[in-house]
Each structure stands twice: as C-alpha cells, then as structure tokens.
Amino acid sequence: MELSGTSLLWKLLSAAVLVLSAGLLLLFDPWDFGYPELWRKTGLAGAPARAAACLVAGVLLLAAGWLYRLFFAPLELLRSPEDVGYVAEDGRSRARAANEVRRRRKTGELPPVYPNGWYRVLDSHMLERGDVKSVTVLGEQVAVFRGQDGKAFVVDAYCPHLGANLAVGGRVVGSCIECPFHGWQFRGEDGKCVRIPYAEKVPEFAKVRCWPSCEVNGQVLVWFHCDGEEPGWRVPEQKEISRGEWVYRGRTEHFISAHIEEIPENAADIAHLAHLHTPGIVSGVDLRYTNSKTWEFIRHDWKVEWKPEPEPNKHCSQMLVKHALTVFGRHWPLLDLSVVARQVGPGLVFLLFDHSFLGRGVIMHCVTPVEPLLQCVSHTIFYQSSIPPLVPKFILRAECIQFERDVMIWNNKKYISNPMLVKEDSAIQKHRRWFSQFYSENSPRLRYQHDTLDF
Numbered sequence: 001m002e003l004s005g006t007s008l009l010w011k012l013l014s015a016a017v018l019v020l021s022a023g024l025l026l027l028f029d030p031w032d033f034g035y036p037e038l039w040r041k042t043g044l045a046g047a048p049a050r051a052a053a054c055l056v057a058g059v060l061l062l063a064a065g066w067l068y069r070l071f072f073a074p075l076e077l078l079r080s081p082e083d084v085g086y087v088a089e090d091g092r093s094r095a096r097a098a099n100e101v102r103r104r105r106k107t108g109e110l111p112p113v114y115p116n117g118w119y120r121v122l123d124s125h126m127l128e129r130g131d132v133k134s135v136t137v138l139g140e141q142v143a144v145f146r147g148q149d150g151k152a153f154v155v156d157a158y159c160p161h162l163g164a165n166l167a168v169g170g171r172v173v174g175s176c177i178e179c180p181f182h183g184w185q186f187r188g189e190d191g192k193c194v195r196i197p198y199a200e201k202v203p204e205f206a207k208v209r210c211w212p213s214c215e216v217n218g219q220v221l222v223w224f225h226c227d228g229e230e231p232g233w234r235v236p237e238q239k240e241i242s243r244g245e246w247v248y249r250g251r252t253e254h255f256i257s258a259h260i261e262e263i264p265e266n267a268a269d270i271a272h273l274a275h276l277h278t279p280g281i282v283s284g285v286d287l288r289y290t291n292s293k294t295w296e297f298i299r300h301d302w303k304v305e306w307k308p309e310p311e312p313n314k315h316c317s318q319m320l321v322k323h324a325l326t327v328f329g330r331h332w333p334l335l336d337l338s339v340v341a342r343q344v345g346p347g348l349v350f351l352l353f354d355h356s357f358l359g360r361g362v363i364m365h366c367v368t369p370v371e372p373l374l375q376c377v378s379h380t381i382f383y384q385s386s387i388p389p390l391v392p393k394f395i396l397r398a399e400c401i402q403f404e405r406d407v408m409i410w411n412n413k414k415y416i417s418n419p420m421l422v423k424e425d426s427a428i429q430k431h432r433r434w435f436s437q438f439y440s441e442n443s444p445r446l447r448y449q450h451d452t453l454d455f
C-alpha cells in the first residue's frame with residue numbers, strides 16, 4: 001500500500017515536472033536555439049523540433065529521476081501474500097496457485113499460534129501526528145494512532161459502544177481517539193472514555209482495550225501476553241538510530257503462509273544454508289532454477305553457529321554468521337562479512353553488520369502474526385549516514401533475495417512436530433526448546449483444521 005501511494009505520487013510529480021520544464025524550455029528558449037523565431041517563420045514546420053525537444057527533455061528528466069532514486073531514495077519492496085514463493089503452472093494465476101496451496105496444505109501438529117512477546121505493528125514514519133492506521137495483528141484488529149503530542153498508542157479497533165471501527169474514519173483529538181459513529185472519545189494512555197458528546201456523565205466502565213506499546217528504533221511495537229501479563233523484557237534500543245548516526249535506507253515486507261516458529265527456526269537450521277543459500281544471488285529466488293549451470297561460478301559460503309543467551313537475556317539468542325563469496329572458485333576476502341543476528345523474543349531480530357569499508361548498520365527483521373498461519377515479515381535497514389545509500393540498499397536487496405528462497409519453502413511446507421533429524425541438525429531441537437519459553441498454558445491454538453482426508 002505504502003509503495004503504491006509513494007510511486008503514484010512520484011509518477012504524478014515527474015509528469016508535472018516534465019510538462020512544466022518542457023513548456024518552459026519551449027517558451028523561453030534558454031539556450032538560444034531560435035525556436036520562437038523559427039516557429040513564427042515556419043508555422044507547423046517547427047512542430048517536429050518542438051516535439052523532439054520535449055522528448056529529449058522528458059527522457060533526461062526521467063533518467064535524472066531514475067538515477068536519483070537509484071542512488072539516494074530508500075529501497076521499498078512491498079510484496080503481497082501471493083507475490084513470492086508459489087509455483088503457478090498450467091496458466092493459473094499466482095493468486096489461484098497460492099489459494100490452492102493454502103487450502104490443501106496439511107498443517108501438522110502446530111505449537112500455539114501466538115507466542116508471548118513484542119511485535120512490530122508499523123514503522124514510525126508511517127504514522128504522522130494525528131494519523132490513525134488500521135492494523136491486523138495476532139488475529140485482532142487494532143487502531144494505531146499518534147496523538148497531537150507525538151505519542152503513539154494502540155487500542156482495539158472496535159468501539160465498545162456499538163462496534164464501529166475506530167481506525168476507519170476515527171479522528172485524533174489531543175491524545176484521544178474519537179469514534180466516527182457517535183463521537184465517544186477514548187484516551188490513548190489507558191483506553192478510558194473521557195467524553196460522550198450526548199451523555200451527562202461518562203460511566204466508569206466505558207473504556208476500550210489498550211495494548212501495551214512502545215516506540216523504539218523507528219518502530220511502533222505492541223506487547224502480547226495470552227494471560228494479560230505485563231511485559232517481561234524491553235525492546236533493546238539501537239543507540240546509533242536514536243542518535244541519528246544510522247539512518248533509514250529502506251524496507252521490505254512479505255506475507256508468509258507458515259507458523260511463526262518456522263521463521264526463526266531457520267537460524268538454527270544450519271544445514272539449509274549450504275543447500276538453499278549457496279547459489280549466488282544472481283540465480284534468483286525461484287528454487288526450480290537457483291541451481292542452474294549458468295550462474296554456478298558464483299557461490300556464497302556460510303559458517304554459522306546458533307546459541308541461546310544466558311540469564312537475564314534468556315529471551316534472546318544469537319546466530320553468528322560468517323559469509324564468504326567465491327567467484328570461479330576464487331575467494332574474495334574483501335567481501336567477507338560477519339553478521340550477528342540477535343533474536344529478541346519471538347518476533348524481532350537485529351542483524352548487525354560491521355565491515356571494514358562497507359560500514360556499519362542494522363537490518364531489523366520483524367515477524368508479526370497476522371493470522372494463525374500468516375506472518376507479516378518486514379526488514380528495515382538503518383545504516384551509517386556517511387556510507388553511500390547504494391551500499392545498504394544492495395545489502396537489503398541481497399538479503400531479500402536469500403530470504404525469498406526461504407519464503408518459497410515456508411509457503412509450501414508442513415509443520416512437523418517430530419522431525420526426522422540427524423546429529424548435525426541438533427541446533428533445531430535446541431531452538432525448539434528455547435522458543436517454547438514464549439508459550440504458556442493458555443496460549444491460543446489453532447482449533448479449526450480444514451477438512452482433509454488423512455490416509
């Protein structure tokens with residue numbers, strides 16, 4: 001959504017600039033080509049020259065715009081749920097292929113679907129003062145709004161009075177949200193109703209559920225606990241972002257049809273790296289072709305270790321990655337990259353980059369369950385402001401290509417509660433034990449299973 005709005009605006013702006021500059025060029029003849037004189041003399045004969053000038057000006061402007069976007073504008077890649085990871089054969093549309101895969105899939109014996117923890121709802125720059133956004137998180141509809149004082153709040157979207165959606169037509173008044181139906185106003189801080197325009201008194205019970213939330217690292221996050229417990233840990237602040245040393249260089253968004261736990265489990269699944277992520281990023285994301293002979297001269301080699309962190313950070317784990325690039329069998333040490341991927345709770349990962357000349361930065365990888373088997377995954381990159389934006393944009397793009405290979409697996413797989421593992425897979429079981437701390441007895445489970453015939 002965000003991308004289409006931005007790109008539409010961009011196109012309209014470029015068209016306006018193009019028409020305006022072409023008009024000015026033709027009217028004022030800044031380089032003294034003699035157009036006005038020529039037009040007067042030749043009448044229609046000047047038209048081809050004008051058209052050519054318009055065309056050249058247009059192409060130049062578009063090229064300038066394209067170069068500007070390439071070098072300076074943040075990279076924004078927002079995929080819709082059926083865009084990536086489905087095989088559409090026999091002339092079927094991708095949407096149809098995605099639908100069929102989802103309908104036919106066997107879910108397996110799933111762990112609870114909504115682990116306790118912090119989840120990203122949106123990025124701060126998507127929410128201006130006075131804005132209200134409707135977001136689906138953990139199967140709930142919430143209204144995210146920013147009060148006039150700049151503070152962001154998250155409340156249940158449905159008004160407790162008669163059920164109108166506060167995020168659809170609701171208005172921010174001070175630090176409250178006003179329902180579009182009868183004008184009740186709810187305080188963002190605690191959800192309490194502070195005004196009913198037609199009632200003498202606001203009853204004590206009038207309130208909307210308010211979600212514990214925080215805003216850190218340029219993101220608005222909510223806390224979920226199935227028993228309503230208070231947050232057990234905080235979202236770590238990346239100081240370089242708060243201080244403005246690392247700046248926003250882009251984001252990607254994917255919707256993945258899988259159980260949430262399957263996504264972080266990837267970090268402990270060391271064997272898949274050599275198989276799925278070794279072909280060079282030039283081989284693309286479609287697993288049917290990534291092993292093609294054409295590109296086999298480029299390889300990524302990975303050395304990975306996964307380990308949980310000790311108390312008091314037992315809700316964190318780390319994946320230490322060493323990446324090496326080989327071209328025609330020759331190793332390019334200058335492009336060796338070490339990354340620490342620190343998982344914080346079930347839904348947040350900080351991928352920290354530190355390279356001698358490519359600079360430092362972080363990709364925040366956030367997984368937020370939308371529904372039991374639909375995860376919204378965003379990658380947001382902040383990078384040293386002194387490094388040309390093209391570098392972090394390339395890193396994000398490369399990460400995105402590798403990630404989309406996993407998406408193709410996740411979208412089509414089944415969850416296996418008792419996997420057939422070998423000794424070398426042992427980190428996967430360790431990861432499952434570590435992840436189980438985010439479930440409690442009352443954690444919601446997927447009850448409804450599609451009608452299938454089990455043989």
Ligand code: FES
Nearest residue numbers: 159161162179182
């Ligand atoms: S439904 Fe919200 S004020 Fe009536």
Ligand SMILES: [Fe+2]
Nearest residue numbers: 266272277406
């Ligand atoms: Fe992977």
